[in-house]
Amino acid sequence: MTAISYHTPDALLAAYAMGSLSQPFALVVATHISLCLDCRAGFEAHQAAGGLVLEAAAAQPVTFALKSRVLDRLDSSVPPQASFARMGVFPGPVAASLQGKQPNWRSVGMGVRQSILSADHEGSVRLLYIPPGQAVPDHSHGGLELTLVLQGSFHDCTGHYRVGDLEVADQDLEHTPIADPGPPCICLAATDAPLRFTGWMPRVLQSFIRI
Ligand SMILES: [Zn+2]
Structure with a gap:
């Protein structure tokens, strides 16, 4: 560990x-x-x-x-x-949420992929796959966003996050997470409100990809 x-x-x-x-x-x-x-x-x-x-x-x-x-x-x-067996990089609780299946990855552009585990009025939780060196588009949040690293690492203006690290981003933070060189960065990310992207293109995409 x-x-x-x-x-x-x-x-x-x-x-x-x-x-x-x-x-x-x-x-x-x-x-x-x-x-x-x-x-x-x-x-x-x-x-x-x-x-x-x-x-x-x-x-x-x-x-x-x-x-x-x-x-x-x-x-x-x-x-x-928590007692569900770990599945590759996915700890027990995530493996339980996946019900033993592989994530249903969908491209969101620039090599970034996501697999939505659940999304409803309470918010959403998804897995993110970010290739090395790739940035997730600038975004701010209407509420709280929790991001937990499961593989690889990323950095943004608040720090450097490695496996097991949890980033807590509130509505005042506008950040651009960038995956480090090495293995692709895989994160578990949850929000209690839709993300707000600052560029016009991500805003258009947002209506399609539900984040
Ligand atoms: Zn801890």
Whole structure:
């Protein structure tokens, strides 16, 4: 396991432990945790702290309907199965999301490919394949974007990201990630709002490629 320099922010670990992250972000955080002992420890600490809060709360009788609503919610917020076997460069949670199949790569131009794992009103999560030396078009975000490196590395104005590193980009950041020389860079990327590209051509493309 390589040294990881960029970790999951504590607030996101806490939200993940509470099951309150949207599915796209939960998949990225689960995947980072599967690669990072530090963040796994932080996540478990949040889980333990959450358990203590629940134990300290006075027991209240709950109706059957409330209990089944809570159970339904827990079912739908179950993190991706971390125990799913790793598939090549794809850690267990990503392999679980792919259901054991290879990614359905689609070209988005200039050698860059993407495979959308899910996209709905909560946001989207996809795999990105960036050839060495290639830039992903300039873009800013309407919300938060999480990018986790699974193979190779990339850099932008905020730093240098290698396998296991997580970049957290908010709506104020306009950046151009560029893949480093070496193996193609493969990332897992999630957003809670559509990306905004700054050039006119990417904006046209965006309506076709749903990012
Ligand atoms: Zn970490």
